[in-house]
Amino acid sequence: MALIEVKGLSKRYGSAIGIDRIQFNLDAGESMAIVGPNGSGKTTLVRCLLGLVEPSEGIAHVAGSPYQPADPTRIGYLPEDRGHFQRDRVIDVLRLFGTLRGLDPKASARKAHEYLEEMGLGSQAFTPIQALSNGQQQKVHLGITFMGDPDLLVLDEPTRGFDPVNKTLFNKYVAERTGRGATLILVTHQMQEVEDLTERILFLDGGAQHYLGAVSDAKRDLGETRTEFTFLGELPTTVNDWPLALQGSGRAELIHTEDLDALPEHLLSDLLAAGVRVTGFQTRLSSLDEVFVRMYGESAEMEGEISV
Incomplete structure (x- = not known):
């Protein structure tokens, strides 16, 4: 099941x-x-x-x-909104959640101190959460989530x-x-x-x-499949009609969805024939970042009317 x-x-x-x-x-x-x-x-x-x-x-x-x-x-849940326990001391909150997840008080205290030391917060154990930096508070809330090994x-x-x-x-x-x-x-x-x-x-x-x-x-x-290359000098405006996209100084790529095994070799030959001094060449799949941008585009930059 x-x-x-x-x-x-x-x-x-x-x-x-x-x-x-x-x-x-x-x-x-x-x-x-x-x-x-x-x-x-x-x-x-x-x-x-x-x-x-x-x-x-x-x-x-x-x-x-x-x-x-x-x-x-047992579930360890780290919600998007994390405004609770701000006035409480770090160690007290971690110990509380350890006992709620079945640890005895001594084991809960030991696990809490071990986590804080591992995260570089050992000296902040008795500090109110609201007095910590944003990054430190995030570590504490993650510790709340991890206590008791859910x-x-x-x-x-x-x-x-x-x-x-x-x-x-x-x-x-x-x-x-x-x-x-x-x-x-x-x-x-x-x-x-x-x-x-x-x-x-x-x-x-x-x-x-x-x-x-x-x-x-x-x-x-x-x-998509992305054929990338680095080069020295200037890239001609066109190289045998390949739809190349400059990615910065000395870097360019060709994006294609077709499964054409010979395409990279043809592109490399055409670049060399056009006098482009190619210094690096690889073909790869899109990263997840690139997949995300391709799927959502501008909608990913806009807040929804309802935060769901």
Whole structure:
């Protein structure tokens, strides 16, 4: 039996659609990202799954039934809005959530201190959360999510406010937990996180399910083939009618959706024949960032009228 079962799940807010007929299964130990532009239904889907919002239609089951806080499956949920416990001390909040997830008080305190030391916050244990920087507060809220080693991690924009060093630290921490069998649902706009941490991906668009599949398949099915090259000097205006696009000084690419194995070799021959001094040459699939831009374009930069 799947740990997560979502079937025909819909949520309407009056005449507005939050999500529409979403359907997927997620087995224990699997990892999946939910992505889409603002207003596409990501947060509504998660809230329906966790019983925080009642769906209009369909089912959202965790371990075989609608989720209730008393269920034996332990969930660590990092919501998009994280304004709670601001006046409380860091250590007190972490210890509280450790005991709520079944740790005895001593074990909870030990785990809390271990986490803070690992995250570079050991000296801030007795500091009120509101006195910390945004990045430090984010680490604390992630610690709340991780306390007690939950079976299911549901993380909504987990690295907001993180610099590259802390993103790397976060990725390592999450990968360790999924490596020990935790199930992960990741809601994010950061496509590199998706590639680093998840096996599957669900694209939402306007509340509807646009694509569900493996991350590697998504790049192949939704993306393009990109032949890139670096060169010295100037690139002629046309090279045998190839639709080349400059990507910066000394860099250009050709984007094509056709499966033409010989195309890169023909392009390279034509560049050399035109006198272009090619210094590097590769063909690759689109990255998830490029897939996202191709799918959503300008809509990804606009806020939805309803934040769902």
